[in-house]
Amino acid sequence: MKLILLGPPGVGKGTQANLLEKKFQIPKISTGDILRSEIQSQSSLGQKAQQFINDGKLVPDEVVIGIIKNRLQKSDCRQGFILDGFPRTLPQAEALKKITPIDHVIYLKCGEEELIKRLEGRRTCSRCAKMYHIIFTSPKKESVCDECGGDLVQRKDDHRQTIAKRLQEYDRLTKPLLSYYKTEKNLKSVDGLAAVEDVFKRLLTMVSPS
Ligand code: AP5
Numbered sequence: 001m002k003l004i005l006l007g008p009p010g011v012g013k014g015t016q017a018n019l020l021e022k023k024f025q026i027p028k029i030s031t032g033d034i035l036r037s038e039i040q041s042q043s044s045l046g047q048k049a050q051q052f053i054n055d056g057k058l059v060p061d062e063v064v065i066g067i068i069k070n071r072l073q074k075s076d077c078r079q080g081f082i083l084d085g086f087p088r089t090l091p092q093a094e095a096l097k098k099i100t101p102i103d104h105v106i107y108l109k110c111g112e113e114e115l116i117k118r119l120e121g122r123r124t125c126s127r128c129a130k131m132y133h134i135i136f137t138s139p140k141k142e143s144v145c146d147e148c149g150g151d152l153v154q155r156k157d158d159h160r161q162t163i164a165k166r167l168q169e170y171d172r173l174t175k176p177l178l179s180y181y182k183t184e185k186n187l188k189s190v191d192g193l194a195a196v197e198d199v200f201k202r203l204l205t206m207v208s209p210s
Contacts, residue, residue, distance in 0.1 A: 001026060001080040001207060002100060004087070006177060007108035009166045010119040011192040012199060015131065016108065017084040019200050020207075027076050030084040031064050033129075034071070036155075054156055056165030058088060058173060065095045072099055088174045093181075104207050105181040108192035108199070112167060119163050123152035 001024060005013040017028040035053060038046030045063065052059045068086055071077070080103075087093040096102070121134040123143070127150025132139050139145060143152045157166065181187040190202045 002083075002103045003080070003207060004083045004102055004105045004181075005108060006105060006174070006181070006187075007192060008110065008112075008115055008170045008174075009163065010115040010122070011108040011110045012118075012196065013084045013108060015196055016199055016203060017082045018131075019196075020082050020203065023204070024080070024082075026080040026082060028082045028084055029068070029071055029077075029086070031059075031067060031086040031088075032084075034067055035059060035064075054162070056157055056162040056169060058169055061089055061091045061095070064088075065092060068092075068096065069099060087177065090176055090180060093177055093184075097184075102185060105185045105187050106203060106206060107178060107181075107187055107189045109189055110192035114193055115167065116160070116163055119158045120160065122158055123154055125150040126153045127151075 003020070005017055007013050014028075014030060014032075017030065020026075021028040035046070035049045039050050039053070040046070045067075048063060049059045064086060068083075072081065083096075087096050118133065118136075121136070123132045123134060123139075124130070125132075125145035125148060128145060128148045130145055130147050131137075132145075132152060139152060144150075145152060157163070178187060188206050190199055190206070192199060194202070
């Protein structure tokens with residue numbers, strides 16, 4: 001199964017991609033995660049991407065298209081994959097079309113007020129990357145990961161001003177993909193405002209053969 005999860009920042013693409021990865025044993029490919037790990041290792045790619053991400057802007061198409069081309073060639077993608085955060089622009093969608101066919105494109109939707117709440121409250125374990133939310137899924141001990149005891153940190157781009165910029169970029173550059181995939185791929189929508197388990201159940205009905 002080759003699946004794209006589309007949707008605004010904070011709608012729950014990463015959360016659902018993690019669940020789908022476990023369920024179907026196919027890799028979740030998040031361009032955001034790949035870029036953050038390049039930044040952490042201070043690679044030249046990371047250095048190129050850092051300022052864009054911190055400013056809430058999209059990283060240039062040629063950079064992310066190159067990342068995806070390499071990643072999709074790896075053997076673990078043979079049985080399929082879940083794309084989380086790619087494509088995000090029309091040129092990225094066109095480039096992906098040339099790389100591989102896609103089975104499902106699912107749009108997770110949710111209002112802006114909720115997105116801001118989710119992003120501002122998100123915390124991630126600096127050791128095992130488990131995700132929390134300070135209100136919805138808080139850890140037992142403040143700022144400490146329940147699983148591994150690592151410190152919980154807030155992403156640099158999860159501050160209010162940068163969130164506003166990311167949402168503008170989404171409207172400007174990513175939203176046009178909704179009509180693109182309506183025409184190309186019979187885009188399906190899921191209410192991302194629902195509880196995590198309910199969104200997941202809904203996704204399963206959409207990707208399972210009837
Ligand atoms: P990226 O890391 O992809 O960030 P994003 O798309 O902005 O999405 P997020 O990871 O913020 O949110 P999400 O939808 O995954 O939600 P999550 O599950 O975490 O990209 C970061 C940056 O990298 C970009 O700004 C750009 O600069 C660059 N980049 C990446 N890809 C690029 C590309 N293709 N082209 C160019 N640049 C690119 O959930 C959020 C919070 O809500 C969590 O706390 C979670 O616990 C909570 N939550 C989730 N679901 C629910 C629910 N149903 N109910 C209640 N809480 C929930």
